[in-house]
Amino acid sequence: MRFLKENRAALLLAAAGVVLMVLGTGRGETEIILRKAINICMECIGLG
Amino acid sequence: MVDKIRWIKKHIRLWVQILFAAVSNGYVRGFLEGRIYRGKGKMICLPGLNCYSCPGALGSCPVGAFQAVLGARNFKVTFYVTGFLIFVGAVFGRFVCGWLCPFGLLQDLLYKIPFIKKRKRLPGDFWLKYLKYVVLVLFVIVLPLTVLDVAGQGQPWFCKYICPSGMVMGALPLLAVNTSLRAALGWLFTWKMVLLLLILLLTLWTYRPFCRYLCPLGAVYGLFNRISVFRYQVDGEKCTKCGQCQTSCDFDIAVYETPNSSECIRCGRCKNVCPVSAISMACKAGEKKEKNTVSL
Structure with missing residues (x-):
């Protein structure tokens, strides 16, 4: 109980973060990330 | 031991x-083969x-x-x-x-x-x-x-x-x-x-x-350093402001004044060198937490 009280702000923000992640997943953002991440990122490795 | x-x-x-x-x-x-992993795990972000x-x-x-x-x-x-x-x-x-x-x-x-x-x-x-x-x-x-x-x-x-x-x-x-x-x-x-x-x-x-x-x-x-679950606090009653925490800190942070500076990467060295064990992780401090703690 004390833990919850002392970390109220952090836990609320963490919960908000989870909600945003669920929303983002729901609108297909993870597909874009996957598409980018499974191909070699030419910008990252300095090739353009 | x-x-x-x-x-x-x-x-x-x-x-x-x-x-x-x-x-x-x-x-x-x-x-070994000069290519990258192409599995679905890459939908998930790593923290660093x-x-x-x-x-x-x-x-x-x-x-x-x-x-x-x-x-x-x-x-x-x-x-x-x-x-x-x-x-x-x-x-x-x-x-x-x-x-x-x-x-x-x-x-x-x-x-x-x-x-x-x-x-x-x-x-x-x-x-x-x-x-x-x-x-x-x-x-x-x-x-x-x-x-x-x-x-x-x-x-x-x-x-x-x-x-x-x-x-x-x-x-x-x-x-x-x-x-x-x-x-x-x-x-x-x-x-x-x-x-x-x-x-x-x-x-x-x-x-x-x-x-x-x-x-x-x-x-x-x-x-987020000030409010994160993994944050530091300084027991004001124990702390003598000797400055050993700052001396040991590679970022030169005055931990006794700002234990939760946005520059602190929580390496823990200040905690280890504190001669009076005044620095602790807030989430672990529990009952030990007294008044006069500094948590900025």
């Missing part, structure tokens, strides 16, 4: 860093600056993922990566930088190399430390959102022009075994290589210059 505990305390962070870097980049075949073009990477870099979504034609905001950063920031803050970031590990190892005279701060440190916020706003948010190609897509400006993690973790191992990639080297590679070498050279001189002055991920996590 006491010596053993002291040894573990002294080295535990290094082992956690090595273990986490090895596990999150554990696709060994990628290193871990390039997704590292042949071994099993997850995605949050900064790269952020720019990828922002630069996509259909999205101008990313709930998923923003939520991830808020979640990790709220729980860990910059603990991630100190314990879970592979590029932080590289800088830690380089800093151990003896060099003429180590400096705690570079000249202009007061202003330079705000540079990472400029990098965050300009290279991670504004430019990928506003500079668009004919198809309406933005570029990952931070990854393309700044990120040294992409060079160390992605470019070097891929180019070592992939000859077709080597044929495509040009001015951009030269620019990023020069920047990488400059950062690595500076790392011999001062502690973690990239984290301190340029890292947009550290800038974001630092904003």
Whole structure:
């Protein structure tokens, strides 16, 4: 109980973060990330 | 026994860093064959600056993922990566930088190399430390959102022009075994290589210059340091303000005054050297917490 009280702000923000992640997943953002991440990122490795 | 505990305390962070870097980049075949992992795990972001073009990477870099979504034609905001950063920031803050970031590990190892005279701060440190916020706003948010190609897509400006993690973790191992990639080297590679070498050279001189002055991920996590679950508190009744915490801190943070500075990466050295054990992790302090604690 004390833990919850002392970390109220952090836990609320963490919960908000989870909600945003669920929303983002729901609108297909993870597909874009996957598409980018499974191909070699030419910008990252300095090739353009 | 006491010596053993002291040894573990002294080295535990290094082992956690090595273990986490090895596990999150554990696709060994990628290193051998010069290609990257293509599994669905890459939908999930890793907490540190871990390039997704590292042949071994099993997850995605949050900064790269952020720019990828922002630069996509259909999205101008990313709930998923923003939520991830808020979640990790709220729980860990910059603990991630100190314990879970592979590029932080590289800088830690380089800093151990003896060099003429180590400096705690570079000249202009007061202003330079705000540079990472400029990098965050300009290279991670504004430019990928506003500079668009004919198809309406933005570029990952931070990854393309700044990120040294992409060079160390992605470019070097891929180019070592992939000859077709080597044929495509040009001015951009030269620019990023020069920047990488400059950062690595500076790392011999001062502690973690990239984290301190340029890292947009550290800038974001630092904003959460004051409220994150993994935060420090100083027992005002025990603290004698002897300054040993600041002396031991490679970032030169006056921990007894600002234990939750946005620059603190939670390496824990201040906790270990405090002669009166006045510094503790707030989430572990429990009943020991008394009045007069400093938690700024």
